[in-house]
Amino acid sequence: MKMDLRNQRRMAADVLKCGENRIWIDPNSLEEVADCITRADIRTAVDSGIIKALPKKGISKGRARHAAEQKAKGRRKGHGSRKGTSNARLSDKGIWMGTIRALRDELKTLRDDGRITSTVYRKYYLRAKGGMYKSRRNMVSHLVSEGHLEDDN
Numbered sequence: 001m002k003m004d005l006r007n008q009r010r011m012a013a014d015v016l017k018c019g020e021n022r023i024w025i026d027p028n029s030l031e032e033v034a035d036c037i038t039r040a041d042i043r044t045a046v047d048s049g050i051i052k053a054l055p056k057k058g059i060s061k062g063r064a065r066h067a068a069e070q071k072a073k074g075r076r077k078g079h080g081s082r083k084g085t086s087n088a089r090l091s092d093k094g095i096w097m098g099t100i101r102a103l104r105d106e107l108k109t110l111r112d113d114g115r116i117t118s119t120v121y122r123k124y125y126l127r128a129k130g131g132m133y134k135s136r137r138n139m140v141s142h143l144v145s146e147g148h149l150e151d152d153n
Contacts, residue, residue: 103128
């Protein structure tokens with residue numbers, strides 16, 4: 001026979017300050033719980049362990065941690081994961097700053113090591129500023145092809 005313990009479950013939830021779904025009633029003591037008609041009776045049943053509040057269910061961070069780990073390695077960045085324009089992800093100015101700083105750093109190194117003269121340095125500095133070279137390697141290949149620098153290889 002199925003007993004209707006909805007009222008007892010509701011009172012127990014109120015007494016234990018949790019939701020009705022978290023109330024556990026001992027299946028071996030259903031008759032005793034059915035006799036509980038006041039809150040005091042419910043409290044007595046809670047004290048004797050016939051009625052308990054089940055622990056809260058948490059949300060696991062395992063999947064989130066795994067995703068974060070993958071992102072740290074540079075994964076999950078394909079076309080399907082992108083929301084903004086390429087400019088929103090890395091601005092034109094940011095790209096330019098990265099390039100020009102690398103070029104100027106290379107030129108300074110070459111000049112300080114005495115591999116190019118100050119005149120050549122100035123000429124290439126201004127060309128870099130004008131956007132003539134797209135990368136450090138590109139600029140060095142120009143230096144080599146114009147005879148201002150011996151090829152390292």
